[in-house]
Amino acid sequence: MSIKKWFYLFWTTLLIGAAGAVIAGLALQAVNGKIDFKSTVDFLLYPLILLGYGMLVSVYSQLGFFAYLILNYMGIGVFPRKVWQYIQLVLAVLALLELVFLRSVVGGERNVTSDLFLGIMILLSAIVVTYFKVRSTNFSAWIPTFFFMTAITIVETIGVLRIGVDSATVFIIVPLIACNAFQILMLHRVLKPQAA
Secondary structure, eight states: OOHHHHHHHHHHHHHHHHHHHHHHHHHHHHHTOOOOOOSHHHHHHHHHHHHHHHHHHHHHHHHHHHHHHHHHHHHHHHSOHHHHHHHHHHHHHHHHHIIIIIIIIISOOSOHHHHHHHHHHHHHHHHHHHHHHHHHSOGGGHHHHHHIIIIIHHHHTHHHHHHTOHHHHHHHHHHHHHHHHHHHHHHHHHHSOOOO
8 A cells, every 4th residue: 555545545535534433423413402502703713623533533443443454464474364264253243242232241240221222323334335345355354345345333332332422423423433334445546456
């Protein structure tokens, strides 16, 4: 990957994160209305704050993406390819089970409904992104894509899950899933050699 390609991936992901945060923030404000704007300046600053927050989430997403690429590279080097794929699949399922059942049912930390909804949302987004990734590349991309969109996304949301506020979870998960989906779907296009 050249600097030019990385630069393109970085800035486009930054914009997607910013757009996702603005959409999530404005939707939460429309539904909850918990922020009381004192003046017009507050009302105009709110989208700018959302843009900045979305950019921060996109950088966080990019750190997770490059960590996954390194993990995948090491996993392929240590394990046979088939074994590494099964390991990723098992870890993805365990991450979903931990998110949905172990935190709520066994630990009794949270409401089962919100964790179940979050798990279903992550699972559905992973299935959709995996479908489009396999369609644009080949069938061997489905397990790594599914693993990235489930396990890595769940790991990236651990900090906000500890807060235990559903609005905060929505506020981070929307731009995070958008950034993760964009990066994994663009990876093969960015790495494709350019015609001379």
